[in-house]
Amino acid sequence: MVEKTGLDERLADLAADGRLGAAPLAAEQIRARGDRRRRRKRAARASGGVLLAAAVLVGGLSLVRPGPEPTAADPSPSTSAPLFVPPTPAPGEEYATELGHVYGAVALDGGRVRVTVQQLRDERGTAVPTGVVHELTLPAVTPVEVRELAGGNPGDMRLDEVVDRLRTGPRWVFALDYDGEGRVQSLREAHWLTVE
Incomplete structure (x- = not known):
């Protein structure tokens, strides 16, 4: 009886090994998909962080960079003087x-x-x-x-x-x-x- 039980266990182990070799268990497939998803997320976060850092750097440089120097021939308008805006006719008016x-x-x-x-x-x-x-x-x-x-x-x-x-x-x-x-x-x- 002891031999029969040992033989049954061996046969069960061989059958399980055969099934594992032919097709992985569902749990292993789920784990593999989860690993792939995690790798993709990490890669996306890393590339997004690089793009964000580049955008912040370019934006900061555009704010810091000095504008063109005013010349005597083309003075920049005074910021305290009110700007002229052409008037627009009211609805139903021609002028x-x-x-x-x-x-x-x-x-x-x-x-x-x-x-x-x-x-x-x-x-x-x-x-x-x-x-x-x-x-x-x-x-x-x-x-x-x-x-x-x-x-x-x-x-x-x-x-x-x-x-x-x-x-x-x-x-x-x-x-x-x-x-x-x-x-x-x-x-x-x-x-x-x-x-x-």
Whole structure:
């Protein structure tokens, strides 16, 4: 009986070895898949860490790197001066209006005129400076409605016809009409405003 039990155990061991050699047990397959997954995760974390470190380094360098030096020919704008934003028409309106002193007119080649505009705001009929000053280059044929500029006679002129009177410093106040694309369509002398 002892021999029979020993023989049964040997046969069982041989059968188990044969099964292991033919196909691994389910637990071993699961362990192998888990190992592969862990290796892939480690590799992904390592490569992601390298990419993150590179991105941080490049970003830090772009913040630290000095910008171009300002030159006398191309000065950088003052950060304290308000920036000019062309007005946009309200819904249903054709034009938006900017009030401003128009001066420093210079006739340019190609039928253009460059003017300086010192922006104003209307406070109960009085023109008050906003601190915004900008330049515009307009077509010489831009329509200009005048009154005081033409000696008190209301009339329509073109910008190139009033360049000489607009050459000097801030004296004449105009309402500049901007279309939806930020282009000046006309200038109207704001004779109804009192200049502060």
